[in-house]
Amino acid sequence: MNLAEKILARASGRDEVKPGEIVQSRVDAAMANEITGPLAIKAFREIGVPKVWDNERIVLIQDHQVPADTVKSAELHKIMRRFAEEQSIKFFYDIGRGGVCHQVMVEEGHVLPGDLIVGADSHTCTYGALGAFGTGIGSTEMAAVFATGEIWLRVPSSIKVNFCGSLREHVAAKDLILYVISLIGASGATYKAMEFTGSTISKLSIGERMTLCNMAVEMGAKAGLVNPDEKTLRYVEKLARRRFEPLKSDQDADYEKTLKIDVSRIEPMIACPHAVDNVKPVKSVEDVKIDQAFIGSCTNGRIEDLRAAAEILRRGRISKGVRMIITPASRRIYLQALREGLIETFIEAGALVTNPTCGACFGGHMGLLAPGEVCISSSNRNFIGRMGSPEAEIYLASPITVAASALAGRIVDPIEYLED
Amino acid sequence: MKIAGKAIVFGDDINTDVIIPSKYLTTLDPKELAKHAMEGMDPSFADKAKEGIILVAGKNFGCGSSREQAPIALKYAGVRCVLAEFFARIFYRNAVNIGLPVLEAPGVSKAVNDGDFLTVNLEKGEILNETKGEVMKAVRLPEFILEILKDGGLINHLKKKIGGK
Numbered sequence: 347m348n349l350a351e352k353i354l355a356r357a358s359g360r361d362e363v364k365p366g367e368i369v370q371s372r373v374d375a376a377m378a379n380e381i382t383g384p385l386a387i388k389a390f391r392e393i394g395v396p397k398v399w400d401n402e403r404i405v406l407i408q409d410h411q412v413p414a415d416t417v418k419s420a421e422l423h424k425i426m427r428r429f430a431e432e433q434s435i436k437f438f439y440d441i442g443r444g445g446v447c448h449q450v451m452v453e454e455g456h457v458l459p460g461d462l463i464v465g466a467d468s469h470t471c472t473y474g475a476l477g478a479f480g481t482g483i484g485s486t487e488m489a490a491v492f493a494t495g496e497i498w499l500r501v502p503s504s505i506k507v508n509f510c511g512s513l514r515e516h517v518a519a520k521d522l523i524l525y526v527i528s529l530i531g532a533s534g535a536t537y538k539a540m541e542f543t544g545s546t547i548s549k550l551s552i553g554e555r556m557t558l559c560n561m562a563v564e565m566g567a568k569a570g571l572v573n574p575d576e577k578t579l580r581y582v583e584k585l586a587r588r589r590f591e592p593l594k595s596d597q598d599a600d601y602e603k604t605l606k607i608d609v610s611r612i613e614p615m616i617a618c619p620h621a622v623d624n625v626k627p628v629k630s631v632e633d634v635k636i637d638q639a640f641i642g643s644c645t646n647g648r649i650e651d652l653r654a655a656a657e658i659l660r661r662g663r664i665s666k667g668v669r670m671i672i673t674p675a676s677r678r679i680y681l682q683a684l685r686e687g688l689i690e691t692f693i694e695a696g697a698l699v700t701n702p703t704c705g706a707c708f709g710g711h712m713g714l715l716a717p718g719e720v721c722i723s724s725s726n727r728n729f730i731g732r733m734g735s736p737e738a739e740i741y742l743a744s745p746i747t748v749a750a751s752a753l754a755g756r757i758v759d760p761i762e763y764l765e766d
Numbered sequence: 767m768k769i770a771g772k773a774i775v776f777g778d779d780i781n782t783d784v785i786i787p788s789k790y791l792t793t794l795d796p797k798e799l800a801k802h803a804m805e806g807m808d809p810s811f812a813d814k815a816k817e818g819i820i821l822v823a824g825k826n827f828g829c830g831s832s833r834e835q836a837p838i839a840l841k842y843a844g845v846r847c848v849l850a851e852f853f854a855r856i857f858y859r860n861a862v863n864i865g866l867p868v869l870e871a872p873g874v875s876k877a878v879n880d881g882d883f884l885t886v887n888l889e890k891g892e893i894l895n896e897t898k899g900e901v902m903k904a905v906r907l908p909e910f911i912l913e914i915l916k917d918g919g920l921i922n923h924l925k926k927k928i929g930g931k
Contacts (some may be wrong), residue, residue: 380793380835384794385794385834388794388921389921392921392925393921393924393925393928394925394928402914411792416792418792419792419795421791421792422794466832467831467832468831468832468856469832483832483859484832484833484834484856484863484926485834485860485865486860486863486920486921487859487860487863487918488835490924491922498910532779532826533779533825533826533829533852535827536855537855537914538909583839602929614782621779705809708788709783709789710789710791727830729781729806729830730784731784731806732788733776736787736806745853
């Protein structure tokens with residue numbers, strides 16, 4: 347069996363599962379944020395069960411509209427707070443205590459190798475970076491999980507992506523995943539799992555692996571996974587909040603399809619408006635002037651991303667006419683960036699540093715775009731209206747490309763720009 | 767379960783950000799959400815759908831975020847059923863769970879025109895296009911999904927199960 351199958355077999359108490367089978371599974375953890383949580387709480391109350399199935403395995407995180415931008419948002423936060431108190435939810439990350447939900451789940455030790463985790467957020471697939479099966483669900487289904495700790499899942503078939511070779515300078519994990527999306531398409535992995543493997547993966551940090559798994563859902567995938575290795579175990583050793591059992595794909599496991607990619611040939615990539623699979627090499631996108639540059643989100647708001655951006659922004663000042671927003675993905679990352687002097691670099695270069703939040707990526711409450719404006723973003727979606735006006739345009743790229751473009755005032759290939 | 771209504775047809779990869787833009791997600795009121803259904807594609811959609819329609823789409827309908835507000839907005843705007851080439855998985859589950867019938871029907875986005883009058887038989891997985899006099903086959907729903915839909919969604923279904931014990 348491959349990793350996805352092994353995790354689902356364990357979670358459903360079976361020796362073996364096959365793609366297409368529907369299995370009733372027990373989850374190791376469940377996560378909801380303040381956009382999806384209040385609907386789940388409402389549905390949970392309708393079910394009529396007085397207590398949640400396990401108050402130590404449900405994690406509630408406020409991240410989308412923080413701090414509250416409107417009275418309505420404040421009401422959503424209040425619903426979450428009350429429920430956490432009433433149900434004695436042990437892990438409730440209120441404003442200022444956590445950050446972007448997926449980052450918090452990983453760095454606070456709620457995601458462990460071999461886990462099955464459901465989250466009421468589509469980017470729950472990020473957890474595959476630690477060898478866990480993480481998948482997004484909706485609010486009503488989350489209510490049923492709150493009540494029972496169980497969910498039915500169809501065992502997905504898996505696509506294996508085998509990366510070999512070393513990344514060129516100024517090419518990042520984001521460029522890899524954009525490249526893969528260009529091959530698979532926005533729906534090419536619908537209902538499937540994607541397993542990222544190969545010699546390149548072992549060299550990537552946990553944060554970089556999270557970037558890969560995070561965007562699996564942009565191809566329709568149910569989960570993105572990386573087999574746990576020494577690096578994974580070292581990472582979770584100190585964080586783990588409970589016992590876990592790492593699982594790995596068998597050598598002879600079945601895959602629906604295998605892609606082989608030599609990463610040394612990949613150049614900086616960019617997803618052009620208005621589809622995540624409208625991917626091109628950055629150098630082929632010429633003369634696009636930008637109004638806003640954004641670095642943040644569960645895709646690319648981690649310390650590696652901030653370090654890479656700072657290294658570039660140290661070279662100059664953000665171009666006149668461009669506003670740059672930088673959002674560390676969590677309070678831990680924010681603190682680390684402060685200690686390393688990165689925040690100072692950003693502010694000196696003319697960027698605006700915000701509190702950890704889904705904010706600008708999600709177009710919910712800040713950093714919105716006006717009609718006709720262009721944004722280059724390190725986030726995950728460039729759908730019409732995603733970051734504000736439906737008449738704005740969003741380009742998705744790596745934090746390196748975003749930072750270089752912020753200095754240039756237009757979209758630039760960081761390799762060409764930084765060598766000049 | 768038989769469902770009838772006029773078709774409104776959309777293309778491929780209709781994502782949840784256009785079904786219900788994120789700026790409206792702070793409301794929990796389904797009627798308020800319904801006013802903005804499909805606003806990203808067609809601001810007059812809510813008006814067109816209010817008599818009760820069948821939404822027909824291409825491949826990967828509902829891709830993007832996990833927001834259940836997307837099927838809720840459609841349901842309360844007057845969408846009685848969604849027919850698509852295939853669905854993004856979270857949207858599909860969410861729709862079933864809130865009691866909005868969804869049916870995969872390969873070829874449907876080409877065979878149906880805007881305004882065609884359709885009758886859908888969920889048990890049989892059959893679509894009758896009354897305007898054209900054609901019958902189309904859809905992928906039949908598994909029995910347990912049909913049951914959830916018949917109960918009006920997962921919560922009622924669970925209540926019935928718990929109450930029945």
